[in-house]
Amino acid sequence: QSVLTQPPSVSGAPGQRVTISCTGTSSNIGSGYDVQWYQVLPGTAPKLLMYGYTNRPSGVPDRFSGSKSGTSASLAITGLQAEDEADYYCQSYDSGLSGSVFGGGTKVTVL
């Protein structure tokens, strides 16, 4: 069981908006530690999609956006495209473990 909780799957039609939640606790997100998001396409290594909750690395489309609320973070994909079909993971630091923790991953399906 992962320290950060994500829904196993979300889906949407092309062009729609989907959101993925990442719920933590007082020892990670709730303590103010940053949240990152990664996209994992089949057969490839994870790719950094968002860092520090809302910052996109160069090359990541602005269809992807991040936010924070209390002990949770969210990743939104607007204008969903077929190429967005992938697994998405959130990640943060946990003071209890003194290390990084990941969510269980969310599979995004484009209908």
Add this chain to the structure above:
Amino acid sequence: QVHLQESGPGLLKPSETLSLNCIVSGASITSDYWSWIRQSPGKGLEWIGHIHYSGTTNYNPSLTGRVTISVDTSRKQFSLTLTSVTAADTALYFCAKLGSRGFDEFDPWGPGTLVTVSS
């Protein structure tokens, strides 16, 4: 542009020791932190640990006692050693750079190397 490449044996027997290397190119290894992360079949990502070029390490408590991460600055590589492996250690192992933007982010990642533990 920073590139990382993992290498090591792909098949181990239970109780053996897993040894993987990660070669760093396009950046100085004497900066920031360097990490190992794994993904078991059908499961999520698990942070294994990280090392600073000075040698300071931090490990996932679930692996403490079995895991060692070391760095060889002259060869521009860092390594993972995991002792007494079992089938539960079967996974895709990634190396990654940690925190280059000042956050706890992993970027970039190596392509990964599959390690299978089977008798």
